[in-house]
Amino acid sequence: MKSFCLLFISFGLSITFSLEAQNRVVNGRVFTLDSLPVANFTVVAQKSGATITTDSLGYFNIVTLNKDVLVFEGKVFRNKKVRVTPKLDDTLVVKVDFKMTEENEKLAIGYGYVSKDNLTNAINRLDRRQQDFCSYNNVFDLIKGRFPGVQVNAGGAEPMVIIRGVSSLTLSSCALYVVDGMVVSSIGSISPCQIKDIYVIKDSAAAIYGSRGANGVIMITTKNGED
Structure with missing residues (x-):
């Protein structure tokens, strides 16, 4: 009886090991x-x-257990992990x-992650080398008309920057403000002369x-924040 129990346990462990060791090919595509x-x-x-590494169109296939x-990792990206489970799609x-x-x-261009043209089209950015920021009266005048699809609406204590369009009559449609890596409620006090660069982030990048x-998101880096 003891031998039978040991045999049964050994058989069960071998099945478990076999299931754990089964190979599975996962295909996919990486975007940013x-x-x-x-x-x-x-x-x-x-x-x-x-x-493996993704091909020129971001496709990959990899053997997993x-x-x-x-683990998805690149030098200018935040690493991401995806667990392989029975419910995970093969693609x-x-x-x-x-x-x-x-x-x-x-670096993104240098490492070949993306082309210069594609990256330029994906990111809306202004820096002080492209424009004399000091020629503007305030940060809202600087933003106004410089970014496609971005509006600056007057009203309230200070103007409101709208990226995606007015989507609600009751909830705020104002963009999130991030200054030197910190979320802030207002950008009205920032002098244009103190701004190093401005990014307008939308779609999945804002996720x-x-x-x-x-x-x-309106992301601003100031000269102080650069130091």
Whole structure:
């Protein structure tokens, strides 16, 4: 009886090990900034040990094990992990967050993640080398008319910057303001002369700020914040 029990336990463990060790091929595509495919992006399956890079259109296929974890990593992106479960589709669409700085824009092009033309079309950005910011009376005049699809509406204590259009009569449609990496409620006191650059972030790129970024994000870096 004892031998039978040991045999049964051994058989059960072998089945469990066999199920754990089953291979599975997962296909997918990696995007950033709404719909921009990411090439040369590293994908690692932690359990199987497989490592691949995405092709020029962001596609990949990789051999995994059951309960594996896929790690997506690039030098100018926030790493992302996806757990391989029975419910996971064999074809994945993975969106990774680009860490938006001027230096990272150059690195993204240099590493071949994206082309210069595609990145320029995906990111709306102004910096002080492109424009004399000091020639504007305030930050709202600076924003007004400089970014396609962005409106500055007067009213209330200060004007309101709207990126996605007015979507609600009762809820605020104002963009989220991020200054030197911190979320703030107002940008009216910022002198244009103190601004290093301004980004307008929308669509999936704004998702890094969660529900607060639903109306898009105005991200400002000041000369003080640069130091």
